[in-house]
Amino acid sequence: MRALIKESPQPGIAYRDVPDPELKPGHVIVRVKSCGISGSEIARYRWTDAYHAGGAKDMSRQLPRIMGHEFSGTIAAVGPGVDNRSTGDLVVIQSVIGCGGCESCDAGLPNHCTNRVTIGVNADGGFAEYCAVPASNVYAVPAGVALENAALLQPFAIAAYSLEIGGIRPGERIGVWGVGAIGVSLIQQAIIGGATVEFAVGRDHGRLDAVRQLGVRHTISANDGDPSRRLVELFGGQKLDAIFEVSGHTPAINSALSLLKRRGRAILIGNLQEPFKADLLPAIMDQLSILTVRTYSLAAWRRALSLLPRVQNQPGTLPVERVPLAEGVAAFQRAASGEGIKFVLEP
Ligand SMILES: [Zn+2]
Known part of the structure; x- marks a missing residue:
């Protein structure tokens, strides 16, 4: 078969x-329909010195690897010992594999398993015609949801988990830095949950227009000077309950801390591009919480899956460009050059 590979x-x-x-016991083979290119994959494509020195050590030792972890498809073969799946089933793949026996896995948090394996990183992934995955990592696509839309569940699940970690309640006023797939998903679910999204900061005008249609009150372009000044003008006198940082832009955290009301929460999701420095005494005086999020819990994954039929056709859903897998190298080049669109590869 043909596949997109990180070789070195x-x-x-x-x-x-x-x-x-190869079909192993307890596994199924999925014929891939759609596989999204995520921000973390663009980082793996770029493979900068900082990336090599940071999060990439495990993967470096395991190359070559078929990348791709946001995917959906049809079950093409069922391995020995799998009795709850059949060929032809339409499925979406949950890409985090836990050991199944540690404290985190027992708590439904394979995202924090010390022996975590991520499909597309530490095991071959979905930028290929076929992919073998544990049967316990495939989930039936809900009725009425197109298979290609189900491939976008991963960022949607990270958003569901982030809202849970942030403890967002109906009626709260929040802000979001970053309007990539996770940021847009966060905004969709926060509004469904009854929160008011007071602002979103982003670089891409198409995405900012999209989130305005979803109901974001103020959209602020990061291309027109420092967004934090505009945010102080808008919210300095009427502070917010929670702010989500999904852009990886470290100064966004300082901005967030200055805009939160007492006991407000800053929730950090984006991979920060540089170390964070701040005088935290004002944050202590206001008893602010700084919370962090990695991937999602299984409960958040299931919750996001159940919400998918409700949002897949909502106006403002992230603009997506579908590209044949054979043109995947060019799609990676375009994504890495900063084109503000979500690419989905289709074998
Ligand atoms: Zn574990």
């Missing part, structure tokens, strides 16, 4: 012939 710990990705995946 340096920039780039390659489209190659590879052996078909």
Whole structure:
């Protein structure tokens, strides 16, 4: 079969012939329909020195690897010992595999398993015609949801988990820095949950227009000077309950801390591009909470799956460009150059 492969710990990705995946007990083989390119994959494509020194050490030792972790498809084969899945089932893949036996896995948090395996990072992923995955990592696509839309569940689940960690309640006023897939998903679910999204900061005008249609009160372009000044003008006198940082832009945290009311919450999701420095005494005086999020719990994944039929056709849903897998290398180049669109590859 053909697949997109990270071959070596340096920039780039390659489209190659590879052996078909092997069907093992407890696994299924999925014929991939759609696989999204995520922000973390763009970082793996770029493979900067900082990335190599930081989060990439495990993956460096395991290359070559078929990338891709946001995908959906049809079950093509069922391995021995799997009795709850059949060929032809339409499924979406939950990409985090826990050991199943540690404290985090017992708590439904394979995202924090110390032996965590991520499909597309530490196991071959979905930028391929076929992918072998544990049967326990495939979930039936809800009735009425298109298979290609189900592939976008991963950022939606991270957003569901982030809102839970942030403890967002109906009637609260929140803000969001970053309007990528996770930021847009956060905004959709916060509004469904009865919160008011007072602002969103982003670089891409198409995405800012999209979130305005969803009901965001103020959209602020990060291209027109420092957004934090505009935010102080808007909210300095009437502070907010919670602010989500999804952009990875470290100064956004300082801005968030200055805009939160007493006992407000800053929720950090984006991979920060540089170290964070601040005088935290004012935050202590106001008893602010700084919370962090990694991936999602299984409960948040299931909750997001159940919400999918309600949002998939909502105006403002992230603009997506579907590209044949054979043109995946060019799509990665475009994504890495900062084009403000979500690319989904289709074998
Ligand atoms: Zn575990």
